[in-house]
Amino acid sequence: MSSIFDKFAPLQEQHTALTALGRSPDQLQFEDIISPTEAMLNGKRTILMGTNNYLGMTFDEGAVNAAIEALKTQGTGTTGSRIANGSYNGHKALEEELAVFYGMRSAILFSTGYQANLGAIAALAGRDDYLLIDADSHASIYDACRLSDAQVIRFRHNDPVNLERKLKRLEGTSGSKLIVVESIYSMLGDMVPLKEFVEIKKKYGAYLLIDEAHSLGVLGQKGRGLCEREGVEGDIDFITGTFSKSIGTVGGFLVSNLPGLGIVRFVSRPYMFTASPPPSVVASARKTLAKIAGATDLRKKLWDNATQLYTGLQQAGFELGPTISPIVAIRLSDPEKAIGLWNGLLDAGVYTNLALPPATPFGWYLLRSSISAAHTTEQIALAIEVCTRIGRELGLITLSNSKRADKTAQQGNGAAQLNGDLQTRPCATSETESAVTPTTDDPAARV
Ligand SMILES: Cc1ncc(COP(=O)(O)O)c(C=O)c1O
Numbered sequence: 478m479s480s481i482f483d484k485f486a487p488l489q490e491q492h493t494a495l496t497a498l499g500r501s502p503d504q505l506q507f508e509d510i511i512s513p514t515e516a517m518l519n520g521k522r523t524i525l526m527g528t529n530n531y532l533g534m535t536f537d538e539g540a541v542n543a544a545i546e547a548l549k550t551q552g553t554g555t556t557g558s559r560i561a562n563g564s565y566n567g568h569k570a571l572e573e574e575l576a577v578f579y580g581m582r583s584a585i586l587f588s589t590g591y592q593a594n595l596g597a598i599a600a601l602a603g604r605d606d607y608l609l610i611d612a613d614s615h616a617s618i619y620d621a622c623r624l625s626d627a628q629v630i631r632f633r634h635n636d637p638v639n640l641e642r643k644l645k646r647l648e649g650t651s652g653s654k655l656i657v658v659e660s661i662y663s664m665l666g667d668m669v670p671l672k673e674f675v676e677i678k679k680k681y682g683a684y685l686l687i688d689e690a691h692s693l694g695v696l697g698q699k700g701r702g703l704c705e706r707e708g709v710e711g712d713i714d715f716i717t718g719t720f721s722k723s724i725g726t727v728g729g730f731l732v733s734n735l736p737g738l739g740i741v742r743f744v745s746r747p748y749m750f751t752a753s754p755p756p757s758v759v760a761s762a763r764k765t766l767a768k769i770a771g772a773t774d775l776r777k778k779l780w781d782n783a784t785q786l787y788t789g790l791q792q793a794g795f796e797l798g799p800t801i802s803p804i805v806a807i808r809l810s811d812p813e814k815a816i817g818l819w820n821g822l823l824d825a826g827v828y829t830n831l832a833l834p835p836a837t838p839f840g841w842y843l844l845r846s847s848i849s850a851a852h853t854t855e856q857i858a859l860a861i862e863v864c865t866r867i868g869r870e871l872g873l874i875t876l877s878n879s880k881r882a883d884k885t886a887q888q889g890n891g892a893a894q895l896n897g898d899l900q901t902r903p904c905a906t907s908e909t910e911s912a913v914t915p916t917t918d919d920p921a922a923r924v
Pocket residue numbers: 589590591592594615617659663688690691719720721727728729924
């Protein structure tokens with residue numbers, strides 16, 4: 478008799494093959510979390526190089542104590558949506574603090590960053606509207622397209638010319654046009670050429686939403702992200718973000734300067750039909766958010782660390798993403814070698830993310846690291862050394878391609894990236910450009 482799981486047979490086969498070569502990412506279980514950068518894994522002290530913990534805030538004393546206090550005084554959860562159960566003081570306070578932080582009129586809190594994109598985008602782009610999304614968008618953006626009644630149009634990754642062509646075709650149509658981009662793309666760490674997109678959105682009277690998931694706390698003098706770094710905050714209509722990365726907890730948000738944002742609460746299903754963030758999470762997020770603007774030294778350390786890892790791996794001869802960023806991805810084309818490298822690193826006590834197609838651009842196999850300000854120079858040096866040794870053993874790099882100066886990559890010091898003194902070079906990845914109805918196996922849907 479057939480089973481409801483039969484349709485997953487090809488995926489199951491792929492998973493079995495992956496596990497046969499070593500471990501599977503879903504089976505990893507940390508026995509102990511020692512610090513933001515170290516954990517015990519299979520009895521081994523392991524350096525965490527893939528946690529998105531950009532500022533190392535997960536053990537921040539103020540955040541931990543605030544969460545404990547909130548647990549004791551307000552309990553473990555809200556047990557319902559704010560529309561049904563009402564808001565706690567912390568929800569409102571955090572929304573006000575987010576609005577002040579971004580210098581925007583208002584903010585709406587969501588339970589995760591995924592839900593912020595899902596809820597904001599699907600609500601903002603309705604029937605008769607147009608949703609223009611980058612081909613390399615995160616899965617939450619693709620899923621928002623499925624939930625939205627708008628017509629979805631995909632433009633080439635980081636390609637303003639391609640976007641303009643699509644917008645031109647819509648001239649004379651009456652619906653609102655919402656362009657959605659990400660500041661730092663989560664697989665390769667490349668950044669959107671934001672100023673060019675802002676020019677286009679202004680020219681065509683479109684709205685622009687940017688997901689600053691990987692840039693909050695990471696970019697800009699005050700840590701407000703790419704919009705701050707590029708000096709275009711006044712031209713951005715909507716910002717979404719997450720607390721699951723630099724803020725060190727969980728939750729998401731939408732901020733905007735446009736009047737009337739509040740109505741989104743009543744049309745956004747991922748806001749209305751799910752439990753609101755628990756008080757402990759809200760309390761720790763508030764503590765961390767309050768530190769972001771002043772965390773200049775952490776940001777500098779983060780970018781210095783990113784530069785150390787990127788240049789070290791590049792000089793070893795690995796193929797990387799196009800630009801130095803806190804996301805450093807080794808690009809590989811051979812699945813067995815990618816899995817071999819990932820397992821070899823784990824055996825040596827270095828944890829990275831293994832990202833496989835279809836969640837990766839061009840069907841690459843990626844070993845993705847997300848660096849933290851909490852990493853020490855020694856931890857990063859060790860990771861580079863181990864990676865290089867295993868890369869050589871697997872024949873991924875040879876002595877001849879080591880220490881090659883890759884002229885195409887942006888070298889330089891991390892502070893220059895942080896403050897925008899270096900230009901971001903657009904990285905062409907996915908080439909697809911048709912109007913789409915996204916599907917689950919969409920090669921551009923990112924995890
Ligand atoms: C670009 C981007 N947006 C949104 C999210 C979702 O964030 P959260 O973990 O808060 O659901 C992620 C997380 O992976 C992401 O990388």
